[in-house]
Amino acid sequence: MKAPAPAPTEGSTEKAREPRWLTDEEQRVWRWFMEGATLLDDHLDRQLQRDAGMPHVYYGLLVKLAEAPRRRLRMTELAMLAKITRSRLSHAIARLEKNGWVRREDCPDDKRGQFAVLTEEGHEVLRQTAPGHVDAVRQAVFDRLDPEQQKSLGEIMRIIAEGLQPTEAGADLPWLR
Amino acid sequence: MKAPAPAPTEGSTEKAREPRWLTDEEQRVWRWFMEGATLLDDHLDRQLQRDAGMPHVYYGLLVKLAEAPRRRLRMTELAMLAKITRSRLSHAIARLEKNGWVRREDCPDDKRGQFAVLTEEGHEVLRQTAPGHVDAVRQAVFDRLDPEQQKSLGEIMRIIAEGLQPTEAGADLPWLR
DNA sequence: GGCCATTTGTTTAAAGTTCAAGGAGGGGCC
DNA sequence: GGCCCCTCCTTGAACTTTAAACAAATGGCC
Numbered sequence: 001m002k003a004p005a006p007a008p009t010e011g012s013t014e015k016a017r018e019p020r021w022l023t024d025e026e027q028r029v030w031r032w033f034m035e036g037a038t039l040l041d042d043h044l045d046r047q048l049q050r051d052a053g054m055p056h057v058y059y060g061l062l063v064k065l066a067e068a069p070r071r072r073l074r075m076t077e078l079a080m081l082a083k084i085t086r087s088r089l090s091h092a093i094a095r096l097e098k099n100g101w102v103r104r105e106d107c108p109d110d111k112r113g114q115f116a117v118l119t120e121e122g123h124e125v126l127r128q129t130a131p132g133h134v135d136a137v138r139q140a141v142f143d144r145l146d147p148e149q150q151k152s153l154g155e156i157m158r159i160i161a162e163g164l165q166p167t168e169a170g171a172d173l174p175w176l177r
Numbered sequence: 178m179k180a181p182a183p184a185p186t187e188g189s190t191e192k193a194r195e196p197r198w199l200t201d202e203e204q205r206v207w208r209w210f211m212e213g214a215t216l217l218d219d220h221l222d223r224q225l226q227r228d229a230g231m232p233h234v235y236y237g238l239l240v241k242l243a244e245a246p247r248r249r250l251r252m253t254e255l256a257m258l259a260k261i262t263r264s265r266l267s268h269a270i271a272r273l274e275k276n277g278w279v280r281r282e283d284c285p286d287d288k289r290g291q292f293a294v295l296t297e298e299g300h301e302v303l304r305q306t307a308p309g310h311v312d313a314v315r316q317a318v319f320d321r322l323d324p325e326q327q328k329s330l331g332e333i334m335r336i337i338a339e340g341l342q343p344t345e346a347g348a349d350l351p352w353l354r
Numbered sequence: 355g356g357c358c359a360t361t362t363g364t365t366t367a368a369a370g371t372t373c374a375a376g377g378a379g380g381g382g383c384c
Numbered sequence: 385g386g387c388c389c390c391t392c393c394t395t396g397a398a399c400t401t402t403a404a405a406c407a408a409a410t411g412g413c414c
Binding site for chain 1 (some may be wrong): 219222328332
Binding site (some may be wrong): 222254266267 | 361362363364365372
């Protein structure tokens with residue numbers, strides 16, 4: 001992510017061809033993206049750490065569980081929904097379990113399997129803290145964008161997200177690592 | 178970030194008023210945003226860890242230093258540019274120093290101050306790895322968006338980024354913590 | 355000069371994440 | 385059945401980040 005000083009002559013006999021550097025305009029876009037994403041992540045992490053006592057990712061796990069049938073999901077499926085590794089999920093669920101917000105349950109069909117189940121306490125924490133979190137997201141994002149921009153953002157991020165999880169076998173996806 | 182089951186009656190005498198939940202459309206936008214941001218972060222972190230032996234944030238620090246006059250920046254200024262806390266930066270610089278990619282230097286004007294200086298080795302690492310990183314960013318983002326979308330993305334993220342770093346005193350910004 | 359609040363940067367410990375390795379079960383194939 | 389490979393999930397160590405506390409230097413004010 002650096003601009004080259006002078007562009008070397010093209011068509012040389014060098015093995016390593018000149019990379020397609022980002023244009024100035026692309027660089028600006030990229031920097032705003034990184035800044036916005038970094039600050040937003042920090043902001044929401046802090047908001048939730050303060051108000052719910054957990055990082056944003058953990059909160060997201062509780063939300064996924066709350067939305068699932070019977071408020072439970074297999075570990076791998078939850079990892080897939082949250083876009084994280086199974087290892088990270090294992091540690092996270094261990095912590096949430098210690099808080100009493102999630103409990104594990106064996107899967108009857110597959111003895112290797114585990115369900116993460118949202119407890120009533122976990123559900124209650126969500127009820128208590130969801131409004132504040134929604135407010136934070138609104139203030140930081142939706143209240144600042146007009147409907148057109150909101151639509152664009154969704155579309156753009158969908159393209160990026162889908163591009164990063166190809167359906168082919170052998171793809172390096174977090175939950176398969 | 179949860180949908181309420183039924184919307185309670187408005188204008189009640191309750192203290193806690195009903196939060197403005199996200200509409201279905203807003204929820205979709207938000208989820209694509211989080212998915213895309215999470216996957217992109219993971220993807221670039223992994224690419225750089227593999228090819229440059231450091232996380233994305235650390236790489237970004239080297240880039241900022243490379244762009245600075247005399248390839249050096251005061252710690253706080255670097256933290257500000259990278260949108261991270263000074264504590265985090267201290268640890269990061271310590272690690273990069275161990276790698277020989279950055280060195281610290283005392284500030285002559287202010288005896289509390291420290292400069293982080295990019296070493297020649299650090300600069301070389303950047304030269305070696307920048308093309309691969311640019312490729313990764315291109316493949317994940319720019320090659321998938323038309324010019325209109327790129328422009329929108331920059332504008333939208335600029336709005337979000339600026340909204341999260343108000344100029345007022347007392348703002349909770351990472352580098353002031 | 356002396357005092358005090360603020361700024362600068364680091365340090366320690368706790369919390370979270372990544373990485374590599376591994377135990378255990380499933381499922382195909384002979 | 386027995387074998388082999390794959391999937392599911394966990395574990396422990398190394399690394400990174402956060403949170404809180406701190407020392408030293410600055411700058412304003414008297």
